Amino acid sequence: xxxxxxxxxxxxxxxxxxxxxxxxxxxxxxxxxxxxxxxxxxxxxxxxxxxxxxxxxxxxxxxxxxxxxxxxxxxxxxxxxxxxxxxxxxxxxxxxxxxxxxxxxxxxxxxxxxxxxxxxxxxxxxxxxxxxxxxxxxxxxxxxxxxxxxxxxxxxxxxxxxxxxxxxxxxxxxxxxxxxxxxxxxxxxxxxxxxxxxxxxxxxxxxxxxxxxxxxxxxxxxxxxxxxxxxxxxxxxxxxxxxxxxxxxxxxxxxxxxxxxxxxxxxxxxxxxxxxxxx
Amino acid sequence: xxxxxxxxxxxxxxxxxxxxxxxxxxxxxxxxxxxxxxxxxxxxxxxxxxxxxxxxxxxxxxxxxxxxxxxxxxxxxxxxxxxxxxxxxxxxxxxxxxxxxxxxxxxxxxxxxxxxxxxxxxxxxxxxxxxxxxxxxxxxxxxxxxxxxxxxxxxxxxxxxxxxxxxxxxxxxxxxxxxxxxxxxxxxxxxxxxxxxxxxxxxxxxxxxxxxxxxxxxxxxxxxxxxxxxxxxxxxxxxxxxxxxxxxxxxxxxxxxxxxxxxxxxxxxxxxxxxxxxxxxxxxxxxxxxxxxxxxxxxxxxxxxxxxxxxxxxxxxxxxxxxxxxxxxxxxxxxxxxxxxxxxxxxxxxxxxxxxxxx
Numbered sequence: 001x002x003x004x005x006x007x008x009x010x011x012x013x014x015x016x017x018x019x020x021x022x023x024x025x026x027x028x029x030x031x032x033x034x035x036x037x038x039x040x041x042x043x044x045x046x047x048x049x050x051x052x053x054x055x056x057x058x059x060x061x062x063x064x065x066x067x068x069x070x071x072x073x074x075x076x077x078x079x080x081x082x083x084x085x086x087x088x089x090x091x092x093x094x095x096x097x098x099x100x101x102x103x104x105x106x107x108x109x110x111x112x113x114x115x116x117x118x119x120x121x122x123x124x125x126x127x128x129x130x131x132x133x134x135x136x137x138x139x140x141x142x143x144x145x146x147x148x149x150x151x152x153x154x155x156x157x158x159x160x161x162x163x164x165x166x167x168x169x170x171x172x173x174x175x176x177x178x179x180x181x182x183x184x185x186x187x188x189x190x191x192x193x194x195x196x197x198x199x200x201x202x203x204x205x206x207x208x209x210x211x212x213x214x215x216x217x218x219x220x221x222x223x224x225x226x227x228x229x230x231x232x233x234x235x236x237x238x239x240x241x242x243x244x245x246x247x248x249x250x251x252x253x254x255x256x257x258x259x260x261x262x263x264x265x266x267x268x269x270x271x272x273x274x275x276x277x278x279x
Numbered sequence: 280x281x282x283x284x285x286x287x288x289x290x291x292x293x294x295x296x297x298x299x300x301x302x303x304x305x306x307x308x309x310x311x312x313x314x315x316x317x318x319x320x321x322x323x324x325x326x327x328x329x330x331x332x333x334x335x336x337x338x339x340x341x342x343x344x345x346x347x348x349x350x351x352x353x354x355x356x357x358x359x360x361x362x363x364x365x366x367x368x369x370x371x372x373x374x375x376x377x378x379x380x381x382x383x384x385x386x387x388x389x390x391x392x393x394x395x396x397x398x399x400x401x402x403x404x405x406x407x408x409x410x411x412x413x414x415x416x417x418x419x420x421x422x423x424x425x426x427x428x429x430x431x432x433x434x435x436x437x438x439x440x441x442x443x444x445x446x447x448x449x450x451x452x453x454x455x456x457x458x459x460x461x462x463x464x465x466x467x468x469x470x471x472x473x474x475x476x477x478x479x480x481x482x483x484x485x486x487x488x489x490x491x492x493x494x495x496x497x498x499x500x501x502x503x504x505x506x507x508x509x510x511x512x513x514x515x516x517x518x519x520x521x522x523x524x525x526x527x528x529x530x531x532x533x534x535x536x537x538x539x540x541x542x543x544x545x546x547x548x549x550x551x552x553x554x555x556x557x558x559x560x561x562x563x564x565x566x567x568x569x570x571x572x573x574x575x576x577x578x579x580x581x582x583x584x585x586x587x588x589x590x591x592x593x594x595x596x597x598x599x600x601x602x603x604x605x606x607x608x609x610x611x612x613x614x615x616x617x618x619x620x621x622x623x624x625x626x627x628x629x630x631x632x633x634x635x636x637x638x
Binding site (some may be wrong): 048063064065066067070072073074075076077078079089092094095097098101102103199200202203 | 318319320321345346349350353354355473476477480490492493495604607608609610611
């Protein structure tokens with residue numbers, strides 16, 4: 001009898017637990033969240049992603065709900081998700097409200113620009129999809145990589161002067177100021193962002209960039225798609241007169257790797273640090 | 280004998296026009312129903328109708344699937360109402376501006392009134408809110424739409440003062456002034472974007488290309504009441520607009536108080552555009568396309584043109600919104616792209632045909 005009861009209560013426990021956790025149709029809003037879900041091998045449960053979910057490239061084949069800041073409620077509801085994981089800053093707020101009103105389990109994941117922030121993200125995503133063990137594993141992987149990175153960086157004392165350019169045309173460049181993902185990435189790699197007098201991204205002209213005299217130009221693959229080679233980029237009037245152009249110091253990285261603050265964050269930092277301190 | 284047959288044929292014309300307006304109204308009801316029934320989430324028409332019936336009838340409480348009910352009543356419902364509101368407001372404002380400037384190409388978007396409203400809305404978000412908080416310690420409830428309406432008003436006034444008898448009332452002058460005004464508003468918005476922080480920047484992206492996606496009852500309901508009043512007042516000015524089309528002096532001699540009517544057209548036209556822009560951002564060409572189609576259907580008598588524009592403007596917006604929801608789902612295409620896609624070629628067509636059409 002008692003054995004029977006024990007079985008019953010065990011089954012009851014299992015069933016209720018399943019009812020709480022089994023997210024079978026997940027929508028992932030934010031490239032780093034999608035990456036984490038792929039790390040957990042949950043790709044088959046992702047029913048849609050947003051435009052920032054570019055990695056791994058398989059994710060680009062998923063139905064796309066548009067840009068994370070201009071979401072619309074009904075098409076998302078129509079996909080019948082039971083869990084939406086969305087990065088802080090997704091919106092508009094009206095849409096987020098409407099989605100929670102529709103009874104969908106919504107989990108906001110903060111986007112903090114640090115390795116600690118990435119571990120936090122992994123933990124929260126793991127909790128939401130009930131894969132705590134895999135989450136712990138991934139976090140400890142990141143920590144191990146982080147330790148190696150710190151060992152490597154501890155030998156470096158000089159700071160490289162870097163400017164990060166998000167995109168540019170002939171006359172101006174969108175440049176990262178303080179409180180941006182790029183700014184934090186540069187300091188994590190023991191570089192120094194030459195822009196320290198404004199926050200977020202602002203367009204700068206050729207004269208301002210020349211005056212800032214960056215030793216390194218850091219930019220994204222997307223921004224330089226129209227150029228044939230690095231020399232061509234550095235030869236534009238915007239960059240021509242900088243020390244970076246003189247020494248041919250340009251670093252081109254994948255945007256999502258550099259700014260996504262995903263599980264690849266330590267890789268990204270490592271890659272950037274090696275470029276900055278190779279000489 | 281002659282006068283009798285004239286009054287007979289006038290009567291017949293009146294009846295024809297009423298028939299056309301009734302057909303348009305039926306079309307509006309159909310498009311509103313379509314707006315409620317069509318969307319990325321497939322809900323059977325019968326269920327949509329039954330949900331509507333229950334919402335309108337407090338004595339019946341049928342059980343509906345929660346999600347379906349929520350989508351119909353709190354997503355599509357306010358959206359349809361917002362579509363009707365903005366479509367009618369923009370089309371009626373377009374018809375009024377066309378009469379006021381005696382210019383058949385005057386569209387709130389083309390001549391820069393919508394841009395003025397949007398720029399004021401952006402200015403309110405970036406600098407106005409902080410300023411008001413520092414002075415009053417709180418934000419007035421309808422600050423944003425009021426700012427948008429003031430922006431629209433300033434734009435119409437500036438245009439009106441510029442395009443007067445001295446500078447010429449020809450079609451081109453107003454359009455060129457509109458280009459200048461649009462460019463000016465664009466650069467002011469540019470400055471404001473430069474000043475804005477990340478959070479504000481996200482808010483601003485919304486105003487560049489219009490969308491009905493943010494519709495919610497709490498913002499749409501007051502705007503709807505306001506628009507009904509504003510559009511209602513404009514609709515009563517058809518006779519005055521007819522007199523206006525003969526020239527101000529003639530209107531005066533026909534016994535109209537020209538200055539008062541001009542003021543009403545400017546203020547309420549701007550109020551209609553401002554209210555629409557505050558909720559949807561800039562949606563172009565509705566005020567151009569619709570009055571012209573209505574004139575083709577029922578002639579140039581403004582008493583009918585205004586009413587017809589309100590109805591058909593609402594129809595166009597509802598249909599365009601259905602496309603905006605369905606084309607690229609699960610994402611959404613801003614509705615401003617669709618109206619411009621229809622409107623811009625139509626604008627060129629009018630420009631090309633203008634000699635035949637007589638302007």
